[in-house]
Amino acid sequence: xxxxxxxxxxxIGGGTSGLVVANRLSENPDVQVLVLEAGKDLSADPRVNIPxxxxxxxxxxxxxxxxxxxxxxxxxxxxxxxxxKALGGSSAINGQAFIAPAQSxxxxxxxxxxxxxxxxxxxxxxxxxxxxxxxxxxxxLEHLGIDWINDEYRGTEGPIKVSxxxxxxxxxxxxxxxxxxxxxxxxxxxxxSGNSIGGYSNTATVDxxxxxxxxxxSGYGAPASQRPNVRILSEAKVLKIQFAKTSTGAVRATxxxxxxxxxxxTITAEKEVVLAAGxxxxxxxxxLSGIGDKKLLDHHGISVQVxxxxxxxxxxxxxxxxxxYEVVDGVMTGDPLMRQEPEALALAQQLYFEHKAGPLTxxxxxxxxxxxxxxxxxxxxxxxxxxxPKDSEFYNTVRSILESPDGSSGAWLIFLAQANLHEGGxxxxxxxxxxxxxxxxACIQSHPFSRGATHISSADIDAPPNIDxxxxxxxxxxxxxxxxxxxxxxxLRHAKQLEPFFKPDGKRNxxxxxxxxxxxxxxxxxxxxxxxxxxxCGTAAMLPREKGGVVDPRLVVYGTENLRxxxxxxFPLIPRGNILSSVYAVAERAADIIKGx
Numbered sequence: 048x049x050x051x052x053x054x055x056x057x058x059i060g061g062g063t064s065g066l067v068v069a070n071r072l073s074e075n076p077d078v079q080v081l082v083l084e085a086g087k088d089l090s091a092d093p094r095v096n097i098p099x100x101x102x103x104x105x106x107x108x109x110x111x112x113x114x115x116x117x118x119x120x121x122x123x124x125x126x127x128x129x130x131x132k133a134l135g136g137s138s139a140i141n142g143q144a145f146i147a148p149a150q151s152x153x154x155x156x157x158x159x160x161x162x163x164x165x166x167x168x169x170x171x172x173x174x175x176x177x178x179x180x181x182x183x184x185x186x187x188l189e190h191l192g193i194d195w196i197n198d199e200y201r202g203t204e205g206p207i208k209v210s211x212x213x214x215x216x217x218x219x220x221x222x223x224x225x226x227x228x229x230x231x232x233x234x235x236x237x238x239x240s241g242n243s244i245g246g247y248s249n250t251a252t253v254d255x256x257x258x259x260x261x262x263x264x265s266g267y268g269a270p271a272s273q274r275p276n277v278r279i280l281s282e283a284k285v286l287k288i289q290f291a292k293t294s295t296g297a298v299r300a301t302x303x304x305x306x307x308x309x310x311x312x313t314i315t316a317e318k319e320v321v322l323a324a325g326x327x328x329x330x331x332x333x334x335l336s337g338i339g340d341k342k343l344l345d346h347h348g349i350s351v352q353v354x355x356x357x358x359x360x361x362x363x364x365x366x367x368x369x370x371x372y373e374v375v376d377g378v379m380t381g382d383p384l385m386r387q388e389p390e391a392l393a394l395a396q397q398l399y400f401e402h403k404a405g406p407l408t409x410x411x412x413x414x415x416x417x418x419x420x421x422x423x424x425x426x427x428x429x430x431x432x433x434x435x436p437k438d439s440e441f442y443n444t445v446r447s448i449l450e451s452p453d454g455s456s457g458a459w460l461i462f463l464a465q466a467n468l469h470e471g472g473x474x475x476x477x478x479x480x481x482x483x484x485x486x487x488x489a490c491i492q493s494h495p496f497s498r499g500a501t502h503i504s505s506a507d508i509d510a511p512p513n514i515d516x517x518x519x520x521x522x523x524x525x526x527x528x529x530x531x532x533x534x535x536x537x538x539l540r541h542a543k544q545l546e547p548f549f550k551p552d553g554k555r556n557x558x559x560x561x562x563x564x565x566x567x568x569x570x571x572x573x574x575x576x577x578x579x580x581x582x583x584c585g586t587a588a589m590l591p592r593e594k595g596g597v598v599d600p601r602l603v604v605y606g607t608e609n610l611r612x613x614x615x616x617x618f619p620l621i622p623r624g625n626i627l628s629s630v631y632a633v634a635e636r637a638a639d640i641i642k643g644x
Contacts, residue, residue, distance in 0.1 A: 048304075053315035054081035054278070056641075057303055058323055059285045059332065061086075062136020063627070064614040064634035065323030066268035066279075067176070070206070071638030073277045080276060081314065082268075083283040083305055085328075086132035090269065095139050096259045097399065098212070098251070098410040099381065104140035105129040105581075113327055113511055120519035122574050128514055129581050130325050134281055135264035137325065138627060141581065142411025143251040143260060145177070145209050148622030148629050149417075149455070150241030151448045152494075159444060159619045160591040161600045166241050169632055170200065172639075173239065176631035177202040177209045180255050187215050191248035191413075192224035197237035206266030207631065210255035213248045213413035219378070219486060219548060220248060223414035223461060226542035232416065244453050246416035249460075252627070253410065258403040260410075263631075283307045286508050288320055288336040290352050293608060298352050300610040319609040319641065322616075323634075326583040327501050329616040330359035331512050333587065333597075334503045338604060347506040353606030357595035361588040362499040363621040364516050365580040366524075368532060368573055369489025370560040371465040372540065373553030380484040381406055381464035412462055417455035417493070417623060418534075420527050424450050430522050440594075444620060445494050449527075455493045457531035458624055459539065462487040465556055483554050488539055490531040491580045493623040496521035501586055518577070528577070529569040536564045582626045587616035602637055613637035 056072055058065045061084030073080045089109055094100045106112060111130040117123045131137035150166040157165040179201050182188055191213045202209070213220035227233040227246030234247035254261045271277045284306045290298040300320035304313050322329050333339055337352035339359065344351050374380060383391030384406055398405025420426065427446060449456050465485040499517035504510050519525045539545065555561055557576065562568040590596030592605045596619075602611045615630050622629050 049310055049312045051307065051312050051314045053302070053317055054079045055316070055318045056080050056321055057314060057316040058082045058321045059288075059303065060084060060136065060323035060325060060328070060614065061134045061264070061268060061279055061281065062131055062323060062325060062614070063138040063263045063630045064637070065321070066135065066263040066271065067631060067634035068321055068323065068613050068638045068641070069277060069279070070267040070271040071635065072641060073271050073274050076274070076276055078276060080278070082277070082279040083285050083303070084134050084279070084281045085284045086134065086281060088281040089133040089139060090264055095133070095135070097407050098143055098253050098258070098260055099384065099407045101140060101142050101410050102385065109133045109140050111327070113514060115514045115516055118516065118518050120525070120574070121577060126516070126518070126579055128327065128579055128583065130327055134268055134279070135262045137581070138252070138262035139260070139264060141627060143253055144411050144415070144625045145250045145252050145628055146415065146624035147238035147241065148624060149448070149453060151451050151454065152620065152622035153241070155444050155448060155620050156589070159440070160594060160596070161589050161619065163600060164589065169636060172632040172635040173628060174200065174202040175205055175635050176628070177205040177207040179203070179209045179250060182211055190215050190221050192221075192233065193248060195234055195237045195247065197240050200237055200239040206270070207252055208254040208261035208266070209250045210253050211248055211413070212251045212253060212409045217379070217413070217463075219461060219463065220413055222544045222548060224248065225544035226539065227416060229542055229544055230538065232418070238417070242453050244417045244419065244455055246414070246459070248413060249415035251410055253408065258399070258408040280307060284508070285332060286311070286335070288332065288610065289313065290337070290607070297606055297608050299608045319611060321641070322587075322610065322612045323614045325614055326362070326586050326616050327512050327514060329612055329614055330501055330586045331503055333358045333604070335506065335508060338606070343502060347503060349506055353604070355597060355605055357588060357590070357592070357597045359502040359586050360500050360595055361585040361619070362501055362516055362583060363495065363585040363618070364518070365492040365495065365582045365621065366518055366528065366573075366577040367489055367491040367580040368577040369462065369466050369487045370535065370563060371485040371487040371556035372549040373483045373555070374486050374548055375550055378484065378486070378548055379406065380486060382480070382484045385464055386480050386482070412460045414461045416459040418457050418459055418531065419454055420449070420456040420530055423456060423527070426526060427523055430526060441498075442496060445496055448494055455623055456527045457493050458491045459531070459535060460489050460491070462489055481554065481556070485556065486548065487556070488535045490528070490535055492524065492528055494621065495524045497524050498585070516579070516583075525570055525573060528573055529566055532563050532569040532572060533566055580625070582621065584615035584618040584621050584626055587612045588619045589617040590619050601640055611637070611641065
């Protein structure tokens with residue numbers, strides 16, 4: 048077996064978090080950093096760089112193409128679980144929405160047993176990761192209702208460029224804001240203050256000058272790769288982490304075994320091994336390397352380094368669903384592009400390449416809202432099985448967030464195209480595209496009570512993990528989720544500012560979507576259509592070891608001296624909304640911790 052030159056730090060995973068940590072550690076020219084990424088370098092790929100083409104990436108060569116085991120609570124469906132397999136990881140293939148968590152979400156991390164991990168301490172890390180560039184003209188600011196930016200929380204010097212994708216030419220952006228004003232539910236503050244609720248025009252990780260995706264590789268990885276003390280290797284598959292026993296009884300990560308250029312090599316880590324392989328591959332590599340539940344490792348014939356039953360447990364994710372409504376003639380949507388109509392493609396390409404304008408500049412969504420469930424306390428009190436003594440701390444923590452004045456149990460959004468979720472397949476837009484044009488009103492869970500797990504299915508590195516999210520396994524989740532689906536139909540669609548854009552007798556994406564105003568139909572609709580919002584986290588949780596934790600507040604894996612986890616796997620509790628901003632913040636904080644700050 049050959050060996051490669053050693054590095055001070057070996058980072059496993061050149062994704063959203065791994066490249067942040069690589070960039071920050073290599074700011075010290077005396078530190079040698081090696082990044083090993085299993086996926087390809089797709090930094091020149093138009094599917095990655097052009098915002099609207101994100102819908103082509105799930106299920107492609109840029110995705111690990113994992114799927115869940117059949118989910119009993121979703122009619123036995125197996126749910127695709129997209130994970131970025133490329134430099135930049137999931138930040139290279141997502142819909143680019145840049146959404147803020149709530150203060151109560153992050154404060155809960157500290158309350159669950161992680162001193163120093165609270166909102167006030169993490170705000171600087173959020174700010175450090177991005178630069179918010181608002182529209183320069185007053186007309187667009189007014190059209191999008193942007194009067195809430197608070198400079199105390201706004202990132203102004205970070206590597207990730209963040210802008211508002213909503214356009215003056217899109218009347219639905221203004222109708223969204225006006226509708227929430229009419230409902231008295233427009234945002235009550237800057238979402239990044241951590242204390243807002245209501246509807247607003249959201250930001251996205253799109254560079255407003257180039258109209259290209261701004262992501263972990265473009266913002267952090269590419270600049271770091273120019274430094275002589277950094278090596279970033281793509282298509283480099285780590286097989287396992289290597290350990291040596293120490294005199295204290297702990298184990299020390301000495302390096303990794305990996306496949307580089309088709310050859311199995313060993314690489315020595317002089318200081319630390321840093322795991323940033325993502326919510327499924329981080330626990331997978333821990334288990335393949337001998338860290339996990341002893342019973343599982345024994346079953347697969349893997350030598351146990353650290354008996355740590357929490358590895359792969361505590362998996363949390365957001366489910367999403369939506370209804371697609373046919374729009375009136377003249378409203379521009381993404382449907383013609385998704386159908387690859389020649390005229391629409393030609394016009395969109397001309398607008399994009401000649402003017403940096405048009406539909407190709409926009410990713411997943413432009414309009415968003417954090418919404419509560421009315422009387423949620425009494426709803427939870429009435430539900431059977433809502434109190435779980437064996438898990439009371441987690442249940443009570445989630446419940447306290449939902450019941451707080453700024454608590455949101457769901458997020459609402461509008462997607463300017465059809466979303467045929469009932470077809471399954473690898474993409475939420477479906478494969479059988481209808482000939483009409485649509486706008487989709489959708490909702491995403493904020494704080495599910497259900498938790499699942501992901502574990503190795505074999506000792507073979509190429510065997511996909513056994514992913515069981517246990518979606519809707521807690522009865523409260525379906526009750527809460529269904530009320531949001533119902534409200535989208537009964538309240539939002541009929542808001543006088545939005546209703547004129549939908550054809551009164553127009554087509555929809557699913558037969559049941561005409562009847563979701565009935566709570567029982569809304570529940571059935573969820574069971575038939577809900578899919579992941581692609582926000583998985585928590586599988587190497589930062590919690591006390593006796594509570595199922597995998598890493599301590601310094602992100603060091605229990606039982607080891609120098610193995611850390613720095614990705615979304617460490618989240619003890621899923622925050623509201625898209626988790627991208629929090630992955631960046633955690634990675635920034637992780638780099639500071641490793642540096643000893």
